[in-house]
Amino acid sequence: MHxxxxxxxxxxxxxxxxxxxxxxLCGWVMRRRDHGGLVFVDLRDRYGLTQIxxxxxxAENIKPEYVVCVxxxxxxxxxxxxxxxxxxxxxxxPADSAEILSESKTPxxxxxxxxxxxxxxxxxxxxxxxxxxxxxxxxxxxxxxxKFVRDFFDKKDFLEIETPVLxxxxxxxxxxxxxxxxxxxxxxxVLPQSPQQLKQLLMVAGFDKYFQIVKCFRDEDQRGDRQPxxxxxxxxxxxxxxxxxxxxxxxxxxxxxxxxxxxxxxTTPVPRLTxxxxxDKYGSDKPDLRIGMEIFDITxxxxxxxxxxxxxxxxxxxxxxxxxxxxxxxxxxxxxDDLDAMAKTFGAGGLMHLIIExxxxxxxxxxxxNEKELSEITKIAGAKNGDCILICAxxxxxxxxxxxxxxxxxxxxxxxxxxxxFALCWITDFPMFEINKETKKIDSCHHPFTAPLDEDxxxxxxxxIKARAKAYDLVINGLEIASGSIRIHDxxxxxxxxxxxxxxxxxxxxxxxxxxxxxxxxxxxxxGIAWGIDRFIxxxxxxxxxxxxxxxxxxxxxxxxxxGAPSNLPDSQVKEMHIxxxxxx
RNA sequence: GGGGUCGUAGCUUAGCCCGGUUUAAAGCGCCACACUGUCACUGUGGAGAUCGCGGGUCCAAAUCCCGUCGGCCCCGCCA
Numbered sequence: 001m002h003x004x005x006x007x008x009x010x011x012x013x014x015x016x017x018x019x020x021x022x023x024x025l026c027g028w029v030m031r032r033r034d035h036g037g038l039v040f041v042d043l044r045d046r047y048g049l050t051q052i053x054x055x056x057x058x059a060e061n062i063k064p065e066y067v068v069c070v071x072x073x074x075x076x077x078x079x080x081x082x083x084x085x086x087x088x089x090x091x092x093x094p095a096d097s098a099e100i101l102s103e104s105k106t107p108x109x110x111x112x113x114x115x116x117x118x119x120x121x122x123x124x125x126x127x128x129x130x131x132x133x134x135x136x137x138x139x140x141x142x143x144x145x146x147k148f149v150r151d152f153f154d155k156k157d158f159l160e161i162e163t164p165v166l167x168x169x170x171x172x173x174x175x176x177x178x179x180x181x182x183x184x185x186x187x188x189x190v191l192p193q194s195p196q197q198l199k200q201l202l203m204v205a206g207f208d209k210y211f212q213i214v215k216c217f218r219d220e221d222q223r224g225d226r227q228p229x230x231x232x233x234x235x236x237x238x239x240x241x242x243x244x245x246x247x248x249x250x251x252x253x254x255x256x257x258x259x260x261x262x263x264x265x266x267t268t269p270v271p272r273l274t275x276x277x278x279x280d281k282y283g284s285d286k287p288d289l290r291i292g293m294e295i296f297d298i299t300x301x302x303x304x305x306x307x308x309x310x311x312x313x314x315x316x317x318x319x320x321x322x323x324x325x326x327x328x329x330x331x332x333x334x335x336x337d338d339l340d341a342m343a344k345t346f347g348a349g350g351l352m353h354l355i356i357e358x359x360x361x362x363x364x365x366x367x368x369x370n371e372k373e374l375s376e377i378t379k380i381a382g383a384k385n386g387d388c389i390l391i392c393a394x395x396x397x398x399x400x401x402x403x404x405x406x407x408x409x410x411x412x413x414x415x416x417x418x419x420x421x422f423a424l425c426w427i428t429d430f431p432m433f434e435i436n437k438e439t440k441k442i443d444s445c446h447h448p449f450t451a452p453l454d455e456d457x458x459x460x461x462x463x464x465i466k467a468r469a470k471a472y473d474l475v476i477n478g479l480e481i482a483s484g485s486i487r488i489h490d491x492x493x494x495x496x497x498x499x500x501x502x503x504x505x506x507x508x509x510x511x512x513x514x515x516x517x518x519x520x521x522x523x524x525x526x527x528g529i530a531w532g533i534d535r536f537i538x539x540x541x542x543x544x545x546x547x548x549x550x551x552x553x554x555x556x557x558x559x560x561x562x563x564g565a566p567s568n569l570p571d572s573q574v575k576e577m578h579i580x581x582x583x584x585x
Numbered sequence: 586g587g588g589g590u591c592g593u594a595g596c597u598u599a600g601c602c603c604g605g606u607u608u609a610a611a612g613c614g615c616c617a618c619a620c621u622g623u624c625a626c627u628g629u630g631g632a633g634a635u636c637g638c639g640g641g642u643c644c645a646a647a648u649c650c651c652g653u654c655g656g657c658c659c660c661g662c663c664a
Binding site: 089115116 | 596614615619622624627
């Protein structure tokens with residue numbers, strides 16, 4: 001006989017208006033409250049909880065996490081028994097029948113608990129972890145958010161186009177996951193770090209507005225906000241310049257935040273800082289604008305100081321910069337030492353402090369600075385009693401890194417970060433190039449197809465290192481959320497860039513031949529951007545890492561604790577791929 | 586590749602500094618019994634841990650030392 005195990009309602013929907021209906025509910029047993037003469041069971045599915053009332057004879061074997069199908073007639077709870085905490089708290093279902101569809105072992109951790117569980121265990125039993133409220137909420141929000149993004153672009157005439165996952169390796173930037181070819185001995189596909197070149201080819205093809213919710217892969221070490229596979233909202237548009245890309249993405253991010261980050265403050269309008277401004281003011285290209293505490297420059301003020309550390313800095317082309325920590329005078333000696341030590345890890349000589357007190361300025365370096373210098377510094381700092389000025393001297397990069405991190409550390413110590421605010425900004429005009437620390441050669445900051453600012457075209461020949469790019473990042477609360485650029489569509493300009501990067505004609509042909517050839521056939525001006533959607537969702541869910549918003553994430557060593565990947569394969573299978581594996585005992 | 590941190594019943598932790606009243610403790614969960622209105626039900630009873638693993642010091646090690654494995658965080662790396 002066919003069982004009537006088909007549910008008619010979810011566990012989250014029954015209301016007072018459903019009283020009297022015969023219903024069938026299916027779900028997992030969340031809790032069992034056994035009173036001897038009657039038994040309450042909270043039945044759970046992803047929609048919610050419904051209280052089932054059972055005669056003891058029907059509840060005998062029903063235990064937590066069993067899958068049960070219950071039929072009965074919805075009734076109002078007796079007066080005084082309404083549970084206001086439950087969406088279905090006004091009603092209950094007395095069970096005419098309760099069929100166990102599936103039994104369950106006692107789970108390794110409690111599903112019904114907010115309490116933190118060892119993450120290793122959670123990942124090993126991810127399917128159970130995903131039953132818990134926290135993960136259900138995050139995964140459901142993720143779906144809704146991605147759906148919203150698709151609808152947003154669909155309304156604006158964008159096409160979502162799938163690009164291949166097995167592609168040609170073009171060694172550049174991050175390490176690629178490689179896939180050996182069975183049909184072509186010794187050859188490999190790689191998994192995309194991003195569909196960068198493919199989406200540019202889609203522009204050549206005339207699909208002038210493209211987006212894709214797409215998996216990307218990077219074989220690099222993990223972080224709390226980095227997984228080996230992650231998802232991007234990939235966007236590319238033709239006949240656009242920087243402003244067009246920023247404006248449509250700004251519209252999207254604001255709509256998303258308003259819809260999904262309910263009750264949070266959003267700082268609008270969204271400021272646009274050039275890279276230079278961001279570095280000067282915050283020492284970082286991803287500043288957290290929930291914090292003030294801007295950096296100021298005192299290089300010239302102390303250029304003539306008797307304090308050599310300061311005066312020599314100017315001579316050697318460096319900078320002396322500082323932040324004013326409001327209320328920083330309460331820092332202990334140890335806290336100041338820690339800040340100093342941290343600055344040293346970024347290559348700074350140290351972090352000097354001036355503590356502003358009623359009686360005057362207390363500082364180990366005060367005696368080296370004359371009154372005029374001190375008063376000018378406190379004036380430019382806007383420092384008052386109880387503040388602490390932190391000063392760093394060194395080259396541009398060192399000073400920026402040291403002060404940027406000091407700024408964040410001080411804000412955290414003094415609890416200055418408003419958790420209920422989303423502070424957005426665009427960072428634009430990134431440098432085109434940087435000097436590679438190891439090879440000392442010129443590298444692209446973004447990628448070699450990034451267009452320079454129109455006004456910097458001349459610099460490419462004279463001083464390429466000073467050229468700025470049509471590249472931009474969307475930053476929220478100090479996290480890089482999206483990054484993109486306008487691309488080069490002019491082959492002469494592209495050759496110039498390759499020359500600067502030391503990429504020979506031959507090299508370029510080998511690696512990017514497909515793109516360069518395509519660009520011989522009428523490439524439109526185009527540009528785009530890619531969002532790290534995991535990070536964005538993590539921020540909206542107020543989670544500390546992206547694993548909390550990914551159904552089946554890898555651990556920090558890129559292992560899948562649930563399935564055991566990566567794993568050995570049978571020798572025969574490996575052999576077929578024409579690769580040799582060294583297996584040292 | 587480097588630095589930090591954590592590892593004690595099924596889970597979450599205490600104990601570790603300062604070795605010995607520890608038969609390794611508690612809450613949750615689990616098992617059994619009782620209970621007709623609970624909703625984190627309650628009450629009574631019970632089972633459950635060679636303290637990540639290996640070695641060392643000591644009369645004595647969860648506790649001190651060395652090594653090792655694993656998780657997490659950070660640096661490097663991530664065009």
